[in-house]
Amino acid sequence: MSESRMCDEVQAQLPSYVDRSLSRVRRRLVGLHLRRCQDCQRAFSAERDLAAGLKVLSAPAEEPPEGLLDELLAQAARPGVKGRAAVPARGAVSGARPALSVALLVAGAAAGTGVGYGTWRGVRRLRRR
Ligand SMILES: [Zn+2]
Structure with missing residues (x-):
């Protein structure tokens, strides 16, 4: 598998990697790739920030005050x-x-x-x- 093909594969699995729904084997593979690939590290940070942002948006405490x-x-x-x-x-x-x-x-x-x-x-x- 070429390097860029591997990146596509890894980046496609980042959402599952971030929300921890990935299987242990795949999680390990993604983790190993992230350690040596800056492109995928950047994609990972973006994915993690997005997930954090969505969590903030859906949190009840962040809604405008009633009244x-x-x-x-x-x-x-x-x-x-x-x-x-x-x-x-x-x-x-x-x-x-x-x-x-x-x-x-x-x-x-x-x-x-x-x-x-x-x-x-x-x-x-x-x-x-
Ligand atoms: Zn990569």
Whole structure:
């Protein structure tokens, strides 16, 4: 078997090697090849990083905190803080009135939730009548 053929073989088995589902014999062969092949070592690091990244993504602790959107909506809806809530949007929408910026902020946040979308659809349905 040529060297590059061996590399193809090894790299094809890297996912199983990383998640330890490879048989002991194959695992040993891959390990031996990795020790003397830099190309496959690089591929191995990439595969390992990918597996680690996927683990982080699927971990419950990494999900955005529940209620963050509710908090944002509550803050934007509170009459007293309208001016302050509009500050980040004011730069992006130059010349727009603060109240309009808040409305855009709320609409954007509400569209991101199922409840917000439902409300929005309900409002549209009411207006059509
Ligand atoms: Zn190799």
